[in-house]
Amino acid sequence: MSDVWRIGRGEPGYPRALLDLEQDVPAALFGCGSRRLVSELDPEQTVTIVGSRHPSGYGLEVAEELGYLLGAAGLVVVSGMALGIDSAVHRGVLAGNGSTIAVLGGGPDVVYPRSEHRLYERIVAKGAVISEMPSGTRPGPGAFPLRNRIMAALAKMTVVVEAAQPSGSLITAERARELGRDVGAVPGRVTSRVAKGTNALLKDGVAMVRDAQDVLDLLLGVGVTSTRRSGPRLEPELARVADAVDGGAATPDAVALAAGVDASEAAVALARLELMGYLRVDGAGRYERTSLTPPDEEPSTTLGPCEPTNGSRSA
Amino acid sequence: MVRIFAAVLATARTFSLLGIEVREVHVEVDVCSYGLQTFSLVGLPDAAVRESRERVRAAIANSGFDYPKHRVTANLAPADLPKAGPSFDLAIAAGLLAASKQLRPEQLDGVMLAGELALDGSIRRVPGAFAMAEQARELRVRAIVVPVPNGPEAALVQGLRVVPLERLEQLKRLGTDEEPAAPQPIQLSLNGAAPPGPDLSDLRGQPYLRDALEIAAAGGHSLLIIGPPGAGKSLAARRLPSILPPLTRSDAMEVLRVASACGLLGRGQLAVRRPFRAPHHTISTAGLVGGSSPPRPGEVTLAHRGVLFLDELGEFTREALEALRQPLEEGRVAITRARGAVELPCRFMLVAASNPCPCGRGEESGECECQPTSARRYRAKLSGALADRIDISVAVDRPSATEMGGRHGVDSATVRKRVVAARERQERRLGPGRCNADMDLVELRGAGQLSREARRTLARGHAQLGLSGRGYDRVLRVSRTIADLAGAERIEVEHVARAISLRRRGQE
Numbered sequence: 001m002s003d004v005w006r007i008g009r010g011e012p013g014y015p016r017a018l019l020d021l022e023q024d025v026p027a028a029l030f031g032c033g034s035r036r037l038v039s040e041l042d043p044e045q046t047v048t049i050v051g052s053r054h055p056s057g058y059g060l061e062v063a064e065e066l067g068y069l070l071g072a073a074g075l076v077v078v079s080g081m082a083l084g085i086d087s088a089v090h091r092g093v094l095a096g097n098g099s100t101i102a103v104l105g106g107g108p109d110v111v112y113p114r115s116e117h118r119l120y121e122r123i124v125a126k127g128a129v130i131s132e133m134p135s136g137t138r139p140g141p142g143a144f145p146l147r148n149r150i151m152a153a154l155a156k157m158t159v160v161v162e163a164a165q166p167s168g169s170l171i172t173a174e175r176a177r178e179l180g181r182d183v184g185a186v187p188g189r190v191t192s193r194v195a196k197g198t199n200a201l202l203k204d205g206v207a208m209v210r211d212a213q214d215v216l217d218l219l220l221g222v223g224v225t226s227t228r229r230s231g232p233r234l235e236p237e238l239a240r241v242a243d244a245v246d247g248g249a250a251t252p253d254a255v256a257l258a259a260g261v262d263a264s265e266a267a268v269a270l271a272r273l274e275l276m277g278y279l280r281v282d283g284a285g286r287y288e289r290t291s292l293t294p295p296d297e298e299p300s301t302t303l304g305p306c307e308p309t310n311g312s313r314s315a
Numbered sequence: 316m317v318r319i320f321a322a323v324l325a326t327a328r329t330f331s332l333l334g335i336e337v338r339e340v341h342v343e344v345d346v347c348s349y350g351l352q353t354f355s356l357v358g359l360p361d362a363a364v365r366e367s368r369e370r371v372r373a374a375i376a377n378s379g380f381d382y383p384k385h386r387v388t389a390n391l392a393p394a395d396l397p398k399a400g401p402s403f404d405l406a407i408a409a410g411l412l413a414a415s416k417q418l419r420p421e422q423l424d425g426v427m428l429a430g431e432l433a434l435d436g437s438i439r440r441v442p443g444a445f446a447m448a449e450q451a452r453e454l455r456v457r458a459i460v461v462p463v464p465n466g467p468e469a470a471l472v473q474g475l476r477v478v479p480l481e482r483l484e485q486l487k488r489l490g491t492d493e494e495p496a497a498p499q500p501i502q503l504s505l506n507g508a509a510p511p512g513p514d515l516s517d518l519r520g521q522p523y524l525r526d527a528l529e530i531a532a533a534g535g536h537s538l539l540i541i542g543p544p545g546a547g548k549s550l551a552a553r554r555l556p557s558i559l560p561p562l563t564r565s566d567a568m569e570v571l572r573v574a575s576a577c578g579l580l581g582r583g584q585l586a587v588r589r590p591f592r593a594p595h596h597t598i599s600t601a602g603l604v605g606g607s608s609p610p611r612p613g614e615v616t617l618a619h620r621g622v623l624f625l626d627e628l629g630e631f632t633r634e635a636l637e638a639l640r641q642p643l644e645e646g647r648v649a650i651t652r653a654r655g656a657v658e659l660p661c662r663f664m665l666v667a668a669s670n671p672c673p674c675g676r677g678e679e680s681g682e683c684e685c686q687p688t689s690a691r692r693y694r695a696k697l698s699g700a701l702a703d704r705i706d707i708s709v710a711v712d713r714p715s716a717t718e719m720g721g722r723h724g725v726d727s728a729t730v731r732k733r734v735v736a737a738r739e740r741q742e743r744r745l746g747p748g749r750c751n752a753d754m755d756l757v758e759l760r761g762a763g764q765l766s767r768e769a770r771r772t773l774a775r776g777h778a779q780l781g782l783s784g785r786g787y788d789r790v791l792r793v794s795r796t797i798a799d800l801a802g803a804e805r806i807e808v809e810h811v812a813r814a815i816s817l818r819r820r821g822q823e
Contacts, residue, residue: 250710250712251523251542251710251711251712252523252709252710252816253520253521253522253523253524253711253712253714254712256522256523257520257715257718262522263522263523263525263526264526264809264813266523267523267526267812267813267816267817268809268812268813268816270816271772271776271811271812271813271815271816272812274780274815274816275772275775275776275779275780275815277779282694284541284671284672284694284697284710285541285708285709285710286671286710
């Protein structure tokens with residue numbers, strides 16, 4: 001269990017985005033996990049994704065996909081760790097080795113909902129959990145609407161995946177609009193209860209979000225595909241193996257064949273690339289590339305890493 | 316008028332099969348020279364044993380003997396031991412013939428009998444004859460009488476006279492010079508000669524899958540193969556027994572005991588090899604691990620010292636898979652029933668296979684018809700099932716056309732030599748008959764040094780790939796096997812890296 005840290009208002013490292021809340025600025029932030037991720041947070045490269053606690057399979061799918069792709073594209077993804085959409089978003093980000101922040105209604109060390117304690121631990125390990133409540137505070141009634149304003153303030157854009165009417169997600173969207181932030185919504189079936197809120201937002205004229213690219217277009221400008229991060233330099237053999245995976249070889253056998261190495265060399269190379277963060281594996285044991293690129297093939301649109309662990313920012 | 320009530324008593328010895336174990340049973344037959352013509356059978360017989368009366372009556376009448384016209388009582392002792400199956404027929408008939416003076420009682424002295432009777436007097440094969448012969452030798456009897464088809468298995472037991480009988484009337488020859496000659500025993504192929512069966516050279520291309528099979532065989536690790544239909548999953552699994560080390564004599568006897576008790580020794584099969592069992596995924600829990608009353612061995616026991624192959628792992632019921640845990644861990648199953656408990660051996664290697672998604676084509680193929688949510692649920696079930704019992708997992712694709720047309724791979728005999736060498740290293744470290752898969756945590760920690768770089772890689776795997784504590788131990792265990800295959804004392808970084816690439820994915 002990591003220790004709880006505190007950043008008071010006006011202290012160095014207090015996220016400047018929260019100052020936009022004016023009379024409602026939290027007096028202090030309490031957090032677990034990466035303090036640096038929070039204090040170096042750039043709202044221009046942050047997106048908040050929220051949604052229903054009782055989503056459809058479609059909503060979960062979209063939420064996880066958005067989290068995965070936006071996290072992998074280098075954005076910091078903020079959500080509320082609630083059941084349903086929120087936790088799917090966090091899971092997606094973690095699966096793509098992205099950075100994610102969960103904003104809780106209670107103290108940062110009080111896991112709520114309890115059933116998400118594994119997710120909580122992974123977020124603390126790879127990202128951050130924050131709250132304006134001191135450690136040990138149990139989330140009471142009214143805590144969640146308050147926490148929603150923090151989520152809205154942290155990011156330049158808030159995306160609602162699925163929301164009933166009325167709902168906490170709509171409150172978050174409303175707060176974001178009041179703060180002059182962008183709001184987006186994912187369209188749903190008009191007959192679906194959990195799409196009522198998002199479709200209503202769309203009717204009001206918020207941005208339509210069909211996929212991660214829609215969000216990236218709005219946040220970073222049309223055409224920018226990622227704020228790519230670059231990894232360590234690759235030896236020629238590893239580069240060949242990484243290219244083979246890029247070329248669609250997903251199993252070690254296919255990689256060995258495509259890269260022209262023998263099976264045990266391929267296995268060693270795949271494991272090393274996975275440890276470096278260039279590859280990830282799905283539940284069926286198939287390999288694919290992450291968004292991490294080797295240093296020399298870094299594209300010009302690079303916006304620099306927001307990763308808490310190596311922290312070096314190259315603008 | 317004075318009538319002399321004479322009761323004549325005779326005893327024949329036979330066996331009761333419980334699971335794969337055998338207990339001695341005495342058949343006492345009493346023929347009363349008064350009373351109505353009845354035949355009562357006592358001593359906890361089941362339905363098949365009770366029907367024995369009809370078979371015995373007809374067989375005796377059709378074999379040129381006389382069926383007594385008086386009251387017959389047969390008692391199976393000990394009376395509290397449940398008896399099942401038709402193998403008591405021959406002993407009951409022999410006892411009856413002795414009691415009715417058609418056989419000399421001394422002909423049955425020191426003889427144990429087992430066999431099922433046909434109505435025409437011929438003798439049919441029975442399950443468990445090998446275990447019965449072993450029991451007979453332990454009881455130091457003169458001879459065991461078995462049906463002809465059971466002769467070869469019974470003859471394996473040394474120091475025991477085996478008398479194969481084809482028909483009931485041959486009982487007359489028992490203890491005379493005309494007693495039928497002992498049959499030829501089953502041949503045990505133990506000395507490393509490649510057992511007949513599918514060979515690894517049939518597997519073309521797919522070097523990584525081959526490596527995974529070899530590593531699994533070398534360390535006794537259970538293995539999960541994930542890939543679309545046609546990727547060679549079951550082809551590969553079926554070839555695993557051929558690269559496992561040869562059976563030792565005592566292991567072969569265990570295999571034989573199980574096969575014999577389950578009636579699996581076909582007439583044609585004369586060699587003992589490692590079993591390969593592939594139950595269908597609709598199998599019940601009792602069918603898989605054993606059960607029912609009287610207790611019957613399940614597939615895990617039939618796979619003893621061999622390979623249990625679960626194709627379509629995700630389709631097995633959760634209950635059945637859960638029930639596999641204890642057998643996998645302990646190498647034996649205990650079945651407890653109201654009338655006693657039996658313990659069955661089940662040291663097997665588990666190989667499981669699965670499609671990547673319910674439709675089998677795989678999401679990546681572009682032809683997948685599955686709903687993403689159902690595919691995800693399927694994978695979740697897959698990664699949850701027996702997650703902590705499977706050491707190695709490998710993803711495979713259909714072999715490419717060039718691979719299919721390519722040369723045959725290395726044959727089983729060559730791979731088996733490497734496996735045997737690796738097992739020898741393990742036995743030197745752990746003791747006879749042990750392998751890396753059954754190391755406990757203390758042995759695992761003491762299983763040889765890791766190079767500094769290997770240790771660092773393992774630690775990074777722990778931190779970055781989210782390996783759980785158990786996942787970490789499994790990677791270490793498999794690393795040890797890979798090092799053993801390479802003949803290395805110390806675990807090097809490439810051993811760890813290969814083990815990491817073979818680890819089980821998606822355990823959250």
